[in-house]
Amino acid sequence: MGCAPSKPEVSDFSESQRKQASSVSALSVDATDRSRTQEALQDEAQTQAAQQETPVMQKVKGILQDLLLSGSEGPEACDEATKVLLGALGNAAADAVSLSACCGQPGVAVLITAQGAGANALLQQQLVQRGGSTSAGWFTVQRTLPQALYRTAATDAEAQALPEDWKLLYQEGGLRTFMAVPVTGQDGLLGVVGLASKRHSAFMEYWWELLLSIVCTGLVRVLRTPIMSQLVELLVRLQDTRSSSGFVTMLLQAAGPLLSSFTNLTLGVKLGLLSQTRSTFCCCMQSTTAAPAMSAGCGSRCMQVRSWLLWGGGTEAPLRRSISDGSSIAITAAAEDDFTLLRINADNTLLLDALERQAPRSVRNTVSYLEGVSEPAHDVFVEEDDVVSSIVVVPLLVNTQHFGGLYVTHEQPWSEGPGFAKAKQLLVGLGALLQRQLGQHVAGQPARPGWICLSATAGAAPGLSRQRRVLAHRVHSTPLPAIHGEQ
Structure with a gap:
């Protein structure tokens, strides 16, 4: 009889494969578990660190x-x-x-x-x-x-x-x-x-x-920031001034470029100084032309003015009657003080309104403003050649007393945009610092009966047109309309 054919011995090989596969699977599971465990430990450590943060x-x-x-x-x-x-x-x-x-x-x-x-x-x-x-x-x-x-x-x-x-x-x-x-x-x-x-x-x-x-x-x-370094430098220089006229000159010369560099706008700066009686104020601005020399032949067209302005009374310079029946007087400061004064009746002005409200007053568009009110404030335009399309007045109070205001003007209307908000923000901050600066400056001059004492020559101002006279120097007692803060 023939021998039955022998079966291939595959059982040991199959068992070996199973063991190997099982070992590989176990290693894979262990690696995955270790990775998950490490992630869990890291998460727990971060959680504990966050909870234990001082x-x-x-x-x-x-x-x-x-x-x-x-x-x-x-x-x-x-x-x-x-x-x-x-x-x-x-x-x-x-x-x-x-x-x-x-x-x-x-x-x-x-x-x-x-x-x-x-x-x-x-x-x-x-x-x-x-x-x-x-x-x-x-x-x-x-x-x-x-x-x-x-x-x-x-x-x-x-x-x-x-x-x-x-x-x-x-x-x-x-x-x-x-x-x-x-x-x-x-x-x-x-x-x-x-x-x-x-x-x-x-x-x-x-x-x-x-x-x-x-x-x-x-x-x-x-x-x-550049604005802070410039502002600090200005305040230090103002502190170093010994005369009030020098203080005004330096402020007018530096404040405009300071604000313009911050806003990228061409801005004009004026300083309003309220009289002790609050009936008039002096508008200080940079001189644009040289003052005419006084001579004996000037007659009534020019006169020597020695005016004690603010904080102490004294005899004020007479109002110029050639401009809107005595509403203002033009005074050119001494040669070393490069600014001009205009004395203006204070009633119906943005300045007085800002002081009474103790808040900035603004006209964002003078054209719309003039069309919307019957009696415009007469400190919006103060000179014949004023080109003012928008204006902001920040009040200055010294030791709780009404002192004056800082005017900033622009040749274009201000819209409700970042430029206007940025300029007004800095102007308010500058005004707050100036209040403190002025308070210390005034306190440092106890022997002087007036904050500003100037020997000046006043010449006849060029004739204003009837329309501009009415806009710039109208004299009446009508209260300011609410639109002043809204235009």
């Missing part, structure tokens, strides 16, 4: 985000920054916040804004800070810039050793502990942020200096 870093992130969200520039951006800081740090011991800007001159800093306890007293008495006697000025005179300045005082005797601005906050705001940190950029010291607390020995926690140093990086954008 309140300090949370505050830092919140402050920096709020600072970045602000689209403002100039003084308003500084004001918003101090509000953000006080709001974020108020519960952690800060009762007042200040922000100063530095101009590169050793020993010179400008207090731009302050919020909280004692802020009003500080803003009224401190603007340009000189020397190392103030907290911000102290940083400007250090050879090696320190990370912080810290002082605390529990008694009046201890307070005598404080910097001048902190001593004022101690007296007026009841503040006891103070800390200042520099804001630095690529060009060096840009400014100083200060904190003050009513608690004795506050800000002792280790994280305060770290928090402020990080927050200061967010303030670099606020302080390192």
Whole structure:
């Protein structure tokens, strides 16, 4: 009998394949599980890190985000920054916040804004800070810039050793502990942020200096702008002037280019100074032509004028009767003071309206405005050759008294767009700083019966057309229509 054919031995091979496949599958599953486990561990670690994040870093992130969200520039951006800081740090011991800007001159800093306890007293008495006697000025005179300045005082005797601005906050705001940190950029010291607390020995926690140093990086954008550097330089130069006429001259020469560079618009600037009786005001503007020399043959066409204007009365220069029955007088300042004065009746003016409302008044389109009112304000056009299509008047109050106003004019109508909003924003900020500057300037001249004393020559002004006389110098007592703030 034949032998049955033998079957191929495949069972061992099949078992080997199964084991190998099982091993490969197990390795694949292990790798996937390990990857998922690692991802889960990373997610858990991040979650725990977020949950364990210190309140300090949370505050830092919140402050920096709020600072970045602000689209403002100039003084308003500084004001918003101090509000953000006080709001974020108020519960952690800060009762007042200040922000100063530095101009590169050793020993010179400008207090731009302050919020909280004692802020009003500080803003009224401190603007340009000189020397190392103030907290911000102290940083400007250090050879090696320190990370912080810290002082605390529990008694009046201890307070005598404080910097001048902190001593004022101690007296007026009841503040006891103070800390200042520099804001630095690529060009060096840009400014100083200060904190003050009513608690004795506050800000002792280790994280305060770290928090402020990080927050200061967010303030670099606020302080390192061309508009801030130009504004600080202007305020320092105004502080250095010794005469009121020099103050006006410098303001008129610098304010227009300053605003124009910020807005990319050609803007004109005038300064209105209200008389003590509030019946007239002087409109100061840059001179466009040389003053005519006075001679004995001038007769009634020119006269020597010595006028004490503002804050003290005295004999005012007579009104010029050749322009709209005595509504204004043209006065050309002395040769060294390159500006001209027009004395105008104050009733029915944008200036008086702005002062009474304590808010800016504007006419965005003078053509529409003149068509919409029967009695236009007679300070919209003040000269025969005025080309004014839009105007903004920001009131200036010194020690709560009506002082005057800052006029900004443009040759084109202002629409509700970024240009108008930007110009008005900066103008309001500049007006607030000028109020403080003027207050200190006036206070620094206690012996002078008037804010401006000028020896001047007034010549006959060119004849105005009947239409322009009516528009520019109408004299009546009709109250301003509400449209002044809406056009």
